[in-house]
Structure formats: structure tokens, C-alpha cells
Amino acid sequence: MATYHLVDKNAIEHHNEYYEVRTTQEGDHPKSLFFTTNEENLETVASDIIADNMPGVKHWTVIPHRKDS
Template identity: 75%
Template structure:
């Protein structure tokens, strides 16, 4: 089980580094979940998030976001 914390979209500016798992199976209405983690394998973390939060999603991608100083 991965360690992560879901972050509300309006709160992401408070994090220097955060990640987005974008569910892409509905191209007209993509959905994103934002999270922070100390884990190294983002694909495993994203898979755990999908399994727990959106169990029917089959197509998704992980996008890292880093704040520029």
C-alpha cells in the first residue's frame, strides 16, 4: 500500500511538489486527482489511488508538477 495524501485543487499552490493522476478514458471530460507523496514509484501510487478512489477507471496518466522558485 502506497503512502500519499490527496490534495484539493485549490490547495495545490501550497505544495512545492505535487502530482496529478489524470483519468483519460472520457476525453471530453477528463478528471484529475492531485496528491503528494514521498514514494519513488509514482505509477504504483497512482494505481493505488485509482483502485481506492476511482475503481472503474482503466485509462489514466501521472503528471508531476514542480513549483519554480
């Protein structure tokens, strides 16, 4: 299983780099979870996050967020 830490949306400004996994289910309102990870394979990490936190969701995307220095 991939290593990740979910981040509260209000705390993301404290991280230099974080990622968002957003649902893209048709007819559903998009939902997002924010996370940090040291893993290189973001798709695997996102898949684990979806399985752990949003079972049944089949369509999602990963969005990287970086703070500019």
C-alpha cells in the first residue's frame, strides 16, 4: 500500500507541495481530498486514497499543486 497523508483543506497552505484527488463521476458533484506523499507513482497513491475513503468511485483525477517560491 502506498504511503500518504490526507491534509485538511484549511491546512494546505502549510505544505510546499500537495496533491488533490478529485472525483469526476458523471452526474455527481465533484469531491476532493488533499494529500501529501513521497511516492513517485501518484496514480497508485490516488487509487489507494479512493479505495480507503470513497469506495465505489470509479472516475477520478489527480491534480498536483505546488507553491511558487
